Amino acid sequence: MSFSPPRPRATNPRGLPRLLVAALVGLLLAACGQVSLPGIGDGQGANPGPPAREARSERPGARQTGSTHPTPAGAAATREPSATTRETTPAPTRAIPTPSPTAPLRRDRPAAVVNGDAITFGQLDSILEREYGQQVVSELITEKLVDQEARKHHITVSKAEVDQAVRQTLPSVPPARLDEAARQNFGVSLEGLREQQRVLLELQKLLGPRVKVTEDELRQYYQQNQQQFSTPQEVRLERVVTDDKAKAEAASQDLSRGAGIQDVVHKYGVRSGSAAKLNGTTDFIPIDQLPLQILPTVAQMAKGDVSPPLKTDDGYVVVRVVDRRGGEVRPFDQVRDQVREAVKQKKIQEMAGPYVESLWRRAKIVNQFGPMPTAPPEPAGQPAPTEVAPTVEQPKG
Numbered sequence: 249m250s251f252s253p254p255r256p257r258a259t260n261p262r263g264l265p266r267l268l269v270a271a272l273v274g275l276l277l278a279a280c281g282q283v284s285l286p287g288i289g290d291g292q293g294a295n296p297g298p299p300a301r302e303a304r305s306e307r308p309g310a311r312q313t314g315s316t317h318p319t320p321a322g323a324a325a326t327r328e329p330s331a332t333t334r335e336t337t338p339a340p341t342r343a344i345p346t347p348s349p350t351a352p353l354r355r356d357r358p359a360a361v362v363n364g365d366a367i368t369f370g371q372l373d374s375i376l377e378r379e380y381g382q383q384v385v386s387e388l389i390t391e392k393l394v395d396q397e398a399r400k401h402h403i404t405v406s407k408a409e410v411d412q413a414v415r416q417t418l419p420s421v422p423p424a425r426l427d428e429a430a431r432q433n434f435g436v437s438l439e440g441l442r443e444q445q446r447v448l449l450e451l452q453k454l455l456g457p458r459v460k461v462t463e464d465e466l467r468q469y470y471q472q473n474q475q476q477f478s479t480p481q482e483v484r485l486e487r488v489v490t491d492d493k494a495k496a497e498a499a500s501q502d503l504s505r506g507a508g509i510q511d512v513v514h515k516y517g518v519r520s521g522s523a524a525k526l527n528g529t530t531d532f533i534p535i536d537q538l539p540l541q542i543l544p545t546v547a548q549m550a551k552g553d554v555s556p557p558l559k560t561d562d563g564y565v566v567v568r569v570v571d572r573r574g575g576e577v578r579p580f581d582q583v584r585d586q587v588r589e590a591v592k593q594k595k596i597q598e599m600a601g602p603y604v605e606s607l608w609r610r611a612k613i614v615n616q617f618g619p620m621p622t623a624p625p626e627p628a629g630q631p632a633p634t635e636v637a638p639t640v641e642q643p644k645g
Contacts, residue, residue, distance in 0.1 A: 382617040389615070391447055393607040398450040405449045413445040414438075420537065451600055459595045461588055469594075470580050470587050477583045481574040482532040483546060485567045489523045489560075490516050496557030496564035503554045503568045523562040529570065542567065 353359075358366035398404070414426065421429040427438040434441055470477065486509040490496040499516040503509070509529060517527040535547055541560040549555065549569045557564040580587070 385615060385617050389611075389613060390604055390608075391443075393604065393611060394447050394450050394454075397454060397607060401454065403450060403453045405446050405453070409449055410442050410446050413449060414442060417441070417445065451603070452596055455596045455599050455603060456592070458599070459592050461591050461595070465591055466584065466587050467580065469591050470583070473590070474577045476590070477586065478577045479574040481535045481547075481572070483535055483538075483549075483572050484532050484570040485530045485546070486570055487526055487528065487530060487565060487567045488513050488517045489526050489562050490557075490564045490566070491518050493557050493559075493564050496566050500554055500556055500566045503566060509568070518563060526562060526565075532571075532573065541565075 355369050359369050359372045360367040418426060418429050418433070430436055430438045430441040434444075436444070486503070488496075488499045488503075488509065490499060495516040499512050502512050502515070513527040518524050535543065538546055539560060542555070542558045542565060545555050545558060546567060546569070549567075551569050551572050554568045555566055557566055
Protein backbone atom coordinates (compact mmCIF):
# COMPACT_ATOMS: atom_id res chain seq x y z
CA MET A 249 0.00 0.00 0.00
CA SER A 250 1.62 3.22 -1.08
CA PHE A 251 1.26 6.70 0.39
CA SER A 252 1.79 9.82 -1.69
CA PRO A 253 1.14 13.09 0.12
CA PRO A 254 -1.20 15.36 -1.82
CA ARG A 255 0.33 18.33 -3.55
CA PRO A 256 -0.27 21.73 -1.88
CA ARG A 257 -3.51 23.21 -3.09
CA ALA A 258 -6.12 25.76 -2.14
CA THR A 259 -9.14 24.19 -0.48
CA ASN A 260 -12.46 25.39 0.76
CA PRO A 261 -11.96 25.78 4.52
CA ARG A 262 -15.26 24.06 5.20
CA GLY A 263 -14.22 20.90 3.39
CA LEU A 264 -16.91 21.16 0.72
CA PRO A 265 -14.85 20.66 -2.47
CA ARG A 266 -13.08 17.44 -1.43
CA LEU A 267 -16.26 15.93 -0.07
CA LEU A 268 -18.89 17.04 -2.55
CA VAL A 269 -17.78 18.98 -5.61
CA ALA A 270 -16.60 15.98 -7.61
CA ALA A 271 -19.83 14.19 -6.79
CA LEU A 272 -21.89 17.27 -7.65
CA VAL A 273 -20.14 17.60 -11.00
CA GLY A 274 -20.64 13.91 -11.64
CA LEU A 275 -24.33 14.23 -10.84
CA LEU A 276 -24.65 17.16 -13.23
CA LEU A 277 -22.94 15.20 -16.00
CA ALA A 278 -25.09 12.18 -15.28
CA ALA A 279 -28.18 14.35 -15.60
CA CYS A 280 -26.94 15.32 -19.04
CA GLY A 281 -26.17 11.73 -19.97
CA GLN A 282 -22.45 12.53 -20.22
CA VAL A 283 -20.99 10.30 -17.51
CA SER A 284 -19.09 7.35 -18.91
CA LEU A 285 -16.11 5.27 -18.02
CA PRO A 286 -14.09 4.66 -21.17
CA GLY A 287 -12.17 1.45 -21.16
CA ILE A 288 -13.37 0.02 -17.85
CA GLY A 289 -14.21 -3.19 -19.63
CA ASP A 290 -10.89 -3.07 -21.44
CA GLY A 291 -8.69 -2.61 -18.41
CA GLN A 292 -8.01 1.06 -19.16
CA GLY A 293 -8.01 3.64 -16.41
CA ALA A 294 -9.37 7.15 -16.36
CA ASN A 295 -7.34 10.32 -16.35
CA PRO A 296 -5.54 10.43 -13.03
CA GLY A 297 -5.72 13.23 -10.54
CA PRO A 298 -4.29 13.96 -7.11
CA PRO A 299 -4.87 11.30 -4.46
CA ALA A 300 -7.82 11.65 -2.14
CA ARG A 301 -8.02 10.75 1.49
CA GLU A 302 -10.05 7.97 2.97
CA ALA A 303 -10.36 8.50 6.70
CA ARG A 304 -10.05 5.40 8.86
CA SER A 305 -10.96 5.22 12.52
CA GLU A 306 -10.01 2.83 15.26
CA ARG A 307 -13.08 3.70 17.32
CA PRO A 308 -15.59 0.82 17.63
CA GLY A 309 -18.45 1.29 15.24
CA ALA A 310 -16.77 4.12 13.38
CA ARG A 311 -17.36 4.11 9.66
CA GLN A 312 -14.98 5.05 6.92
CA THR A 313 -15.66 8.04 4.78
CA GLY A 314 -14.10 9.03 1.50
CA SER A 315 -13.79 12.28 -0.37
CA THR A 316 -12.30 13.45 -3.58
CA HIS A 317 -10.41 16.44 -4.75
CA PRO A 318 -12.52 18.02 -7.51
CA THR A 319 -11.51 17.27 -11.06
CA PRO A 320 -13.55 17.74 -14.23
CA ALA A 321 -13.68 14.05 -14.96
CA GLY A 322 -12.95 12.46 -11.65
CA ALA A 323 -9.70 11.39 -10.06
CA ALA A 324 -7.76 8.19 -10.24
CA ALA A 325 -5.60 6.49 -7.69
CA THR A 326 -2.84 5.35 -10.03
CA ARG A 327 -1.46 6.32 -13.42
CA GLU A 328 -1.00 3.80 -16.19
CA PRO A 329 2.22 4.39 -18.15
CA SER A 330 1.77 5.99 -21.53
CA ALA A 331 2.54 4.16 -24.73
CA THR A 332 5.73 6.18 -25.08
CA THR A 333 6.81 5.32 -21.57
CA ARG A 334 6.21 1.65 -22.12
CA GLU A 335 8.34 1.70 -25.26
CA THR A 336 11.32 3.57 -23.81
CA THR A 337 11.48 2.37 -20.21
CA PRO A 338 13.27 -0.96 -19.62
CA ALA A 339 11.18 -3.59 -17.90
CA PRO A 340 12.18 -4.40 -14.31
CA THR A 341 14.24 -7.53 -13.85
CA ARG A 342 11.74 -8.96 -11.38
CA ALA A 343 8.18 -8.29 -10.37
CA ILE A 344 7.70 -6.05 -7.34
CA PRO A 345 4.74 -7.24 -5.24
CA THR A 346 2.17 -4.54 -4.59
CA PRO A 347 -0.43 -5.10 -1.86
CA SER A 348 -4.05 -4.86 -2.94
CA PRO A 349 -5.57 -1.43 -2.11
CA THR A 350 -8.55 -3.25 -0.60
CA ALA A 351 -6.51 -5.60 1.62
CA PRO A 352 -7.38 -5.11 5.33
CA LEU A 353 -4.68 -3.41 7.35
CA ARG A 354 -3.16 -5.25 10.32
CA ARG A 355 -2.37 -2.60 12.90
CA ASP A 356 -0.77 -5.19 15.15
CA ARG A 357 2.03 -5.30 12.57
CA PRO A 358 4.34 -2.54 11.29
CA ALA A 359 2.93 -0.36 8.54
CA ALA A 360 6.03 -1.21 6.52
CA VAL A 361 9.44 -2.81 7.01
CA VAL A 362 12.47 -1.41 5.17
CA ASN A 363 15.54 -3.63 5.22
CA GLY A 364 14.54 -4.87 8.65
CA ASP A 365 13.65 -1.43 10.08
CA ALA A 366 9.97 -1.04 10.97
CA ILE A 367 7.76 1.95 10.20
CA THR A 368 5.01 1.88 12.80
CA PHE A 369 1.40 2.93 12.49
CA GLY A 370 2.14 5.38 15.29
CA GLN A 371 4.66 7.17 13.06
CA LEU A 372 2.22 7.12 10.16
CA ASP A 373 -0.68 8.38 12.26
CA SER A 374 1.43 11.17 13.72
CA ILE A 375 2.41 12.48 10.29
CA LEU A 376 -1.10 12.20 8.87
CA GLU A 377 -2.57 13.92 11.92
CA ARG A 378 -0.06 16.75 11.78
CA GLU A 379 -0.25 17.34 8.02
CA TYR A 380 -3.87 16.56 7.19
CA GLY A 381 -5.77 16.29 10.47
CA GLN A 382 -7.32 19.75 10.35
CA GLN A 383 -8.47 19.31 6.76
CA VAL A 384 -9.97 15.86 7.35
CA VAL A 385 -11.73 16.98 10.53
CA SER A 386 -13.12 19.92 8.57
CA GLU A 387 -14.60 17.51 6.02
CA LEU A 388 -16.12 15.32 8.72
CA ILE A 389 -17.63 18.39 10.40
CA THR A 390 -19.23 19.35 7.10
CA GLU A 391 -20.68 15.86 6.77
CA LYS A 392 -21.99 15.97 10.32
CA LEU A 393 -23.63 19.36 9.77
CA VAL A 394 -25.43 18.14 6.65
CA ASP A 395 -26.58 15.01 8.50
CA GLN A 396 -27.92 17.09 11.38
CA GLU A 397 -29.78 19.44 9.04
CA ALA A 398 -31.31 16.47 7.21
CA ARG A 399 -32.55 14.98 10.49
CA LYS A 400 -33.99 18.35 11.51
CA HIS A 401 -36.09 18.35 8.32
CA HIS A 402 -36.98 14.64 8.62
CA ILE A 403 -35.01 13.83 5.49
CA THR A 404 -33.75 10.29 5.05
CA VAL A 405 -31.77 8.56 2.32
CA SER A 406 -32.37 4.87 1.75
CA LYS A 407 -29.85 2.23 0.75
CA ALA A 408 -31.79 1.78 -2.50
CA GLU A 409 -31.36 5.50 -3.31
CA VAL A 410 -27.62 5.28 -2.69
CA ASP A 411 -27.41 2.15 -4.85
CA GLN A 412 -29.19 3.95 -7.68
CA ALA A 413 -26.94 7.01 -7.35
CA VAL A 414 -23.83 4.81 -7.57
CA ARG A 415 -25.21 3.05 -10.66
CA GLN A 416 -25.90 6.41 -12.29
CA THR A 417 -22.39 7.59 -11.44
CA LEU A 418 -20.80 4.40 -12.81
CA PRO A 419 -23.41 3.39 -15.40
CA SER A 420 -21.53 0.83 -17.49
CA VAL A 421 -19.51 -0.92 -14.78
CA PRO A 422 -20.38 -4.47 -13.69
CA PRO A 423 -21.04 -4.84 -9.94
CA ALA A 424 -17.87 -6.86 -9.38
CA ARG A 425 -15.73 -3.97 -10.63
CA LEU A 426 -17.45 -1.05 -8.90
CA ASP A 427 -14.74 -0.70 -6.25
CA GLU A 428 -12.03 -0.72 -8.93
CA ALA A 429 -13.92 1.85 -11.00
CA ALA A 430 -14.52 4.09 -7.97
CA ARG A 431 -10.79 4.09 -7.19
CA GLN A 432 -9.80 4.69 -10.82
CA ASN A 433 -12.27 7.48 -11.48
CA PHE A 434 -12.81 9.19 -8.11
CA GLY A 435 -9.84 8.14 -5.99
CA VAL A 436 -11.98 6.54 -3.27
CA SER A 437 -13.21 3.07 -2.47
CA LEU A 438 -16.76 2.00 -3.28
CA GLU A 439 -17.62 2.57 0.39
CA GLY A 440 -16.23 6.10 0.13
CA LEU A 441 -18.21 6.77 -3.04
CA ARG A 442 -21.39 5.50 -1.40
CA GLU A 443 -20.82 7.87 1.53
CA GLN A 444 -20.34 10.81 -0.85
CA GLN A 445 -23.55 9.94 -2.67
CA ARG A 446 -25.48 9.63 0.59
CA VAL A 447 -24.45 13.12 1.75
CA LEU A 448 -25.06 14.49 -1.73
CA LEU A 449 -28.58 13.05 -1.78
CA GLU A 450 -29.24 14.73 1.56
CA LEU A 451 -28.10 18.03 0.07
CA GLN A 452 -30.31 17.49 -2.97
CA LYS A 453 -33.34 16.92 -0.78
CA LEU A 454 -32.50 19.94 1.37
CA LEU A 455 -31.91 22.31 -1.54
CA GLY A 456 -34.14 20.85 -4.26
CA PRO A 457 -37.39 22.44 -3.03
CA ARG A 458 -35.70 25.87 -3.18
CA VAL A 459 -34.78 25.55 -6.85
CA LYS A 460 -36.98 27.34 -9.38
CA VAL A 461 -36.37 26.81 -13.09
CA THR A 462 -37.94 29.03 -15.75
CA GLU A 463 -38.69 28.21 -19.36
CA ASP A 464 -36.13 30.77 -20.50
CA GLU A 465 -33.45 29.09 -18.39
CA LEU A 466 -34.31 25.72 -19.93
CA ARG A 467 -34.04 26.97 -23.50
CA GLN A 468 -30.88 28.96 -22.79
CA TYR A 469 -29.17 25.92 -21.25
CA TYR A 470 -30.27 23.74 -24.16
CA GLN A 471 -28.89 26.21 -26.72
CA GLN A 472 -25.58 26.53 -24.90
CA ASN A 473 -25.11 22.78 -24.28
CA GLN A 474 -26.62 21.06 -27.28
CA GLN A 475 -23.80 18.52 -27.45
CA GLN A 476 -25.06 17.13 -24.14
CA PHE A 477 -28.39 16.28 -25.71
CA SER A 478 -27.22 14.56 -28.88
CA THR A 479 -27.69 10.90 -29.68
CA PRO A 480 -24.74 8.68 -28.66
CA GLN A 481 -22.00 8.46 -31.27
CA GLU A 482 -21.10 4.93 -32.32
CA VAL A 483 -18.55 3.46 -34.73
CA ARG A 484 -18.16 0.14 -36.52
CA LEU A 485 -14.52 -0.76 -37.00
CA GLU A 486 -12.27 -3.14 -38.86
CA ARG A 487 -9.37 -3.90 -36.57
CA VAL A 488 -6.05 -5.69 -36.88
CA VAL A 489 -3.72 -6.30 -33.95
CA THR A 490 -0.03 -6.94 -34.67
CA ASP A 491 2.93 -7.81 -32.48
CA ASP A 492 5.31 -5.17 -33.84
CA LYS A 493 5.17 -1.68 -35.29
CA ALA A 494 6.55 -2.58 -38.72
CA LYS A 495 3.72 -5.04 -39.34
CA ALA A 496 1.20 -2.48 -38.15
CA GLU A 497 2.56 0.13 -40.58
CA ALA A 498 2.28 -2.34 -43.43
CA ALA A 499 -1.25 -3.26 -42.37
CA SER A 500 -2.20 0.42 -42.30
CA GLN A 501 -0.88 0.90 -45.85
CA ASP A 502 -2.77 -2.17 -47.14
CA LEU A 503 -6.04 -1.06 -45.54
CA SER A 504 -5.57 2.44 -46.98
CA ARG A 505 -5.25 0.87 -50.44
CA GLY A 506 -8.57 -0.92 -49.93
CA ALA A 507 -7.40 -4.41 -48.98
CA GLY A 508 -9.95 -6.63 -47.25
CA ILE A 509 -9.74 -6.95 -43.50
CA GLN A 510 -9.52 -10.76 -43.54
CA ASP A 511 -6.55 -10.68 -45.90
CA VAL A 512 -4.79 -8.07 -43.78
CA VAL A 513 -5.46 -9.98 -40.56
CA HIS A 514 -4.19 -13.21 -42.11
CA LYS A 515 -1.04 -11.47 -43.32
CA TYR A 516 -0.13 -9.34 -40.28
CA GLY A 517 -2.41 -10.11 -37.32
CA VAL A 518 -1.49 -11.99 -34.18
CA ARG A 519 -2.59 -15.60 -34.30
CA SER A 520 -2.98 -16.55 -30.62
CA GLY A 521 -3.94 -15.19 -27.23
CA SER A 522 -6.72 -12.83 -26.24
CA ALA A 523 -5.46 -10.17 -28.66
CA ALA A 524 -6.23 -12.43 -31.63
CA LYS A 525 -9.92 -12.23 -30.74
CA LEU A 526 -9.83 -8.48 -31.38
CA ASN A 527 -9.00 -8.96 -35.07
CA GLY A 528 -11.80 -8.50 -37.60
CA THR A 529 -14.95 -6.39 -37.85
CA THR A 530 -16.77 -5.13 -34.78
CA ASP A 531 -20.41 -4.35 -34.16
CA PHE A 532 -21.32 -0.72 -33.49
CA ILE A 533 -19.46 0.46 -30.37
CA PRO A 534 -20.19 3.68 -28.43
CA ILE A 535 -17.15 5.88 -28.97
CA ASP A 536 -16.82 6.67 -25.28
CA GLN A 537 -16.48 2.95 -24.51
CA LEU A 538 -13.43 2.45 -26.72
CA PRO A 539 -10.09 1.80 -24.99
CA LEU A 540 -8.47 5.08 -24.01
CA GLN A 541 -5.35 4.33 -26.07
CA ILE A 542 -7.31 4.47 -29.33
CA LEU A 543 -10.29 6.64 -28.40
CA PRO A 544 -8.81 10.10 -29.22
CA THR A 545 -7.74 8.95 -32.70
CA VAL A 546 -10.95 7.12 -33.58
CA ALA A 547 -13.10 10.03 -32.34
CA GLN A 548 -11.58 12.24 -35.08
CA MET A 549 -11.86 9.68 -37.92
CA ALA A 550 -14.50 9.74 -40.65
CA LYS A 551 -16.05 6.78 -42.43
CA GLY A 552 -13.37 5.04 -44.52
CA ASP A 553 -10.42 6.54 -42.63
CA VAL A 554 -7.53 4.29 -41.60
CA SER A 555 -5.50 4.95 -38.47
CA PRO A 556 -1.73 4.84 -38.11
CA PRO A 557 -0.34 2.15 -35.77
CA LEU A 558 -1.65 2.74 -32.24
CA LYS A 559 0.29 1.29 -29.30
CA THR A 560 -1.96 -0.53 -26.82
CA ASP A 561 -1.57 -3.14 -24.11
CA ASP A 562 -2.52 -5.80 -26.69
CA GLY A 563 0.11 -4.74 -29.22
CA TYR A 564 0.00 -2.36 -32.18
CA VAL A 565 -3.54 -1.80 -33.45
CA VAL A 566 -4.71 -0.41 -36.79
CA VAL A 567 -8.39 0.41 -37.36
CA ARG A 568 -10.50 1.37 -40.36
CA VAL A 569 -13.85 3.06 -39.75
CA VAL A 570 -16.54 1.09 -41.54
CA ASP A 571 -19.42 3.30 -40.46
CA ARG A 572 -20.44 5.97 -37.98
CA ARG A 573 -23.81 6.89 -36.58
CA GLY A 574 -25.30 9.14 -33.91
CA GLY A 575 -24.30 12.61 -32.82
CA GLU A 576 -27.54 14.31 -33.95
CA VAL A 577 -28.92 16.89 -31.53
CA ARG A 578 -32.34 15.82 -30.27
CA PRO A 579 -35.18 18.37 -30.41
CA PHE A 580 -35.79 20.41 -27.28
CA ASP A 581 -39.25 18.95 -26.68
CA GLN A 582 -37.79 15.43 -26.60
CA VAL A 583 -35.23 16.29 -23.93
CA ARG A 584 -37.12 18.90 -21.89
CA ASP A 585 -37.14 16.76 -18.73
CA GLN A 586 -33.45 15.97 -19.14
CA VAL A 587 -32.66 19.68 -19.58
CA ARG A 588 -34.75 20.57 -16.52
CA GLU A 589 -32.86 18.03 -14.40
CA ALA A 590 -29.51 19.33 -15.66
CA VAL A 591 -30.43 22.94 -14.85
CA LYS A 592 -31.75 21.89 -11.43
CA GLN A 593 -28.54 20.02 -10.58
CA LYS A 594 -26.46 22.96 -11.79
CA LYS A 595 -28.35 25.27 -9.44
CA ILE A 596 -27.98 22.85 -6.54
CA GLN A 597 -24.25 22.72 -7.24
CA GLU A 598 -24.09 26.52 -7.12
CA MET A 599 -26.16 26.67 -3.91
CA ALA A 600 -24.29 23.91 -2.05
CA GLY A 601 -21.20 25.94 -1.12
CA PRO A 602 -22.99 28.96 0.37
CA TYR A 603 -25.50 26.64 2.07
CA VAL A 604 -22.80 24.62 3.84
CA GLU A 605 -21.01 27.85 4.77
CA SER A 606 -24.21 29.01 6.44
CA LEU A 607 -24.39 25.77 8.44
CA TRP A 608 -20.85 26.41 9.67
CA ARG A 609 -21.67 29.97 10.67
CA ARG A 610 -24.62 28.86 12.79
CA ALA A 611 -22.83 25.92 14.40
CA LYS A 612 -21.15 25.64 17.79
CA ILE A 613 -18.06 23.52 17.20
CA VAL A 614 -15.56 22.15 19.71
CA ASN A 615 -12.48 21.15 17.77
CA GLN A 616 -9.14 19.96 19.17
CA PHE A 617 -7.46 21.04 15.95
CA GLY A 618 -8.35 24.66 16.68
CA PRO A 619 -10.19 27.23 14.59
CA MET A 620 -10.64 26.48 10.93
CA PRO A 621 -9.06 28.83 8.37
CA THR A 622 -11.06 31.93 7.65
CA ALA A 623 -13.55 31.68 4.80
CA PRO A 624 -12.55 33.01 1.39
CA PRO A 625 -13.83 36.47 0.45
CA GLU A 626 -17.30 36.64 -1.03
CA PRO A 627 -17.43 37.04 -4.84
CA ALA A 628 -17.65 40.61 -6.07
CA GLY A 629 -21.18 41.91 -6.28
CA GLN A 630 -22.54 39.56 -3.60
CA PRO A 631 -23.25 40.87 -0.09
CA ALA A 632 -21.49 39.15 2.76
CA PRO A 633 -23.70 36.70 4.69
CA THR A 634 -25.36 38.11 7.79
CA GLU A 635 -25.08 34.94 9.87
CA VAL A 636 -22.72 35.03 12.83
CA ALA A 637 -19.37 33.31 12.51
CA PRO A 638 -19.12 29.73 13.81
CA THR A 639 -18.15 29.33 17.42
CA VAL A 640 -15.08 27.11 17.50
CA GLU A 641 -13.98 26.28 21.02
CA GLN A 642 -10.86 24.64 22.35
CA PRO A 643 -11.77 21.74 24.66
CA LYS A 644 -11.04 22.41 28.30
CA GLY A 645 -8.24 20.51 29.88
